[in-house]
């Protein structure tokens with residue numbers, strides 16, 4: 001029997017985090033499942049297998065397997081919706097879905113659209129704007145209000161969420177540095193998110209209502225609340241910043257969006273395919289299985305490389321490494337995961353992206369990168385913390401289509 005494919009790639013060192021794509025290409029070339037010797041986990045680098053695993057929760061569980069260290073799996077993630085399976089997952093997820101479904105998000109359209117217009121007008125000056133700062137304000141203004149947490153906790157939550165994502169990675173220096181902030185975040189949630197502190201009618205208030213109605217236990221409330229604080233901000237901020245930056249790099253793509261603003265949502269999906277804000281998540285193998293002829297035993301772990309799946313030529317063709325907002329069905333990407341744990345926040349993320357890209361298309365005839373963007377280095381997250389963009393402003397902004 002041939003030896004199982006394996007690799008020594010340093011997937012989480014600074015060089016790889018800066019530009020992981022050559023390593024991803026090497027892994028895709030090596031096999032459908034590649035044992036990463038440094039981390040003791042099976043990398044799944046191709047789109048097809050990542051998708052299949054996401055849809056097989058009975059064989060690939062989330063509980064105890066989403067992060068790369070036991071500490072994160074048993075402490076930081078214990079009891080969360082992300083790290084639960086089966087009936088328990090369905091029960092927890094139902095509480096979030098009631099707030100995040102397309103129907104629930106529909107009533108936000110007017111507010112979010114107006115906010116995007118206001119922010120674009122406020123951020124754009126003659127010297128341009130920072131796409132990361134604009135995206136941060138857009139997302140934080142939207143979700144802080146929805147979550148029902150005090151505005152002054154915004155910066156704290158952003159720092160804590162980024163640290164939580166570091167904590168998903170291997171036990172490297174980055175992980176060790178982030179641990180205190182990730183633990184403080186858990187503690188903060190326990191202390192600050194209470195029935196008497198959250199805004200009535202908010203997402204957090206709905207969690208306590210679910211406890212009072214007997215849908216979930218009291219002990220589930222805070223782990224469930226962490227889904228909102230960790231999942232809803234950095235992900236969307238990085239996705240939006242990247243979408244604007246990629247458009248600013250390519251004048252022709254910007255023209256295409258301006259000519260047809262209904263391309264805003266496809267442009268956002270193309271940006272997510274091109275650079276997944278969450279590069280990977282794990283699953284625990286719960287029964288002996290086979291991935292394209294590679295045998296995996298119960299107790300082993302797979303690392304689903306969403307970022308690599310987005311560049312897989314087997315599905316995206318020879319132009320997988322090109323950014324093109326006309327790409328047919330770019331929304332097949334796996335940057336939102338898939339299967340039972342498919343991102344619960346897609347309607348909200350799409351709404352914010354549509355509103356912001358359309359507002360920019362209304363106000364700017366031209367975008368251009370005005371300096372070197374600054375990259376976020378994080379065990380899990382991919383994106384930019386600064387992205388200076390120069391603009392040519394529309395004389396009389398035409399109304400968004």
Ligand code: HEM
Nearest residue numbers: 081082227231232235236239335336337341343344345349
């Ligand atoms: C561009 C923006 C976003 C990206 C790229 C993203 C990405 C993801 C991914 C990859 C997962 C799947 C986790 C897995 O495979 O186990 C996920 C789950 C989740 N996301 Fe998002 N997300 C985004 C925005 C949001 C927003 C705005 C919210 C709103 C609160 C949100 C809430 C959640 C929740 C609650 C889950 C857990 C679902 C479950 O375990 O059943 N996300 N997200």
